[in-house]
């Protein structure tokens with residue numbers, strides 16, 4: 001066998017997928033060079049801090065059914081990993097609705113006629129299933145929940161989150177996001193007749209005491225100990241190939257360029273940015289904008305109060321409010337704020353360059369506080385410092401034809417035998433952090449000749465997560 005120490009692998013992107021690939025490869029003796037455009041590691045799983053208050057880029061929870069990954073993470077994090085319990089609600093018309101929806105709670109909160117209409121619409125669907133509508137998010141949800149519940153909860157929330165009509169969004173997003181698979185499931189859940197372990201219904205989850213980013217800070221310490229060189233604030237700008245093999249990569253760090261000869265490239269950066277490195281300027285123009293992302297801006301505010309509410313997540317579906325979720329980081333770890341204090345984070349969907357993305361922190365803060373007050377969370381006189389953070393590539397937009405668009409990009413990069421693209425950005429796929437991390441492990445296996453493309457692309461977690469118990473539920477009985 002070739003000595004792995006002689007092989008250089010360049011990993012692009014230091015989010016969960018790239019970090020885990022670098023972790024596994026460096027544990028196996030490979031020479032790994034990590035290239036990251038930001039000034040720190042963690043990607044969408046970074047945690048930012050202000051005066052001992054910690055904010056993720058949207059609150060994260062770690063759940064997985066991969067024993068391989070779980071054991072690695074438990075071994076690395078030890079007592080730094082807490083088990084938290086979530087409570088999610090939907091704020092609507094001044095009321096708190098349980099999420100996932102439950103009939104008893106709907107009955108309590110909706111006026112009688114609306115409730116009756118919701119149940120009628122919902123029952124009607126048993127006889128009126130529309131197979132053709134299944135392709136879009138709108139059709140998929142209406143088939144399962146009926147028009148009234150769709151119009152009340154799912155439709156407005158989805159339209160605000162994606163900035164486009166749910167009729168133009170592929171139902172694949174609903175399949176991954178909304179765990180109910182068929183009408184029988186929905187009925188059992190609405191009437192709380194089924195104790196389910198599906199991802200959406202999972203109540204308990206792992207969370208590092210200092211925020212989700214702590215997991216990747218620990219991995220960074222470990223891999224740097226293995227000799228991994230991390231180039232921050234750096235991007236690949238050029239690739240040299242010979243006979244469809246990548247020979248080297250040029251990276252740029254603020255005008256300072258260097259060429260890195262390599263034996264293998266594991267890319268976890270956005271698929272369109274990676275494929276652009278292999279094609280002519282003309283092709284680049286043709287492919288540009290074929291894969292689009294929805295962005296998020298987060299308003300992070302320090303609050304001089306013990307707690308805001310008992311909820312971890314509060315979903316806000318009404319279009320008149322600009323945020324989609326309100327979160328209190330302390331509900332995930334008590335160390336997210338100092339004793340006696342708390343904080344609040346608003347998740348606000350936007351597009352790069354639009355009014356929300358470009359407005360000042362002060363404007364965002366004022367609008368955020370006004371919206372919170374209208375919703376019933378009055379923080380007047382209780383707020384301290386605040387700051388905002390951005391996730392440009394928060395959500396891959398699943399247009400109806402997104403699969404063909406992805407394939408155009410994969411056709412370009414798959415020609416090269418020593419290249420693999422993976423992760424949420426690398427495959428333009430709406431996946432959770434554990435799947436991204438398992439993809440990183442599988443990509444490392446691929447480099448070592450122990451896995452094929454398909455095992456990297458489809459580690460089998462997303463679909464099966466909807467069907468099997470998550471390991472955490474086995475470890476922590478309620």
Ligand SMILES: Cc1cc2nc3c(=O)[nH]c(=O)nc-3n(C[C@H](O)[C@H](O)[C@H](O)COP(=O)(O)OP(=O)(O)OC[C@H]3O[C@@H](n4cnc5c(N)ncnc54)[C@H](O)[C@@H]3O)c2cc1C
Nearest residue numbers: 013015016017037043044058060061423424431432433436
């Ligand atoms: C609001 C929100 C909440 C979420 N909550 C959860 C949750 O509770 N549980 C869960 O499991 N998952 C959650 N997720 C999903 C999770 O964040 C992702 O699945 C995970 O971060 C994907 O990891 P990744 O490494 O594939 O991609 P990313 O985290 O996006 O990492 C990609 C990395 O590549 C870098 N990069 C990009 N372009 C370049 C370039 N040109 N050159 C060099 N580097 C580049 C980026 O800076 C980034 O560091 C959430 C996501 C969002 C947006």
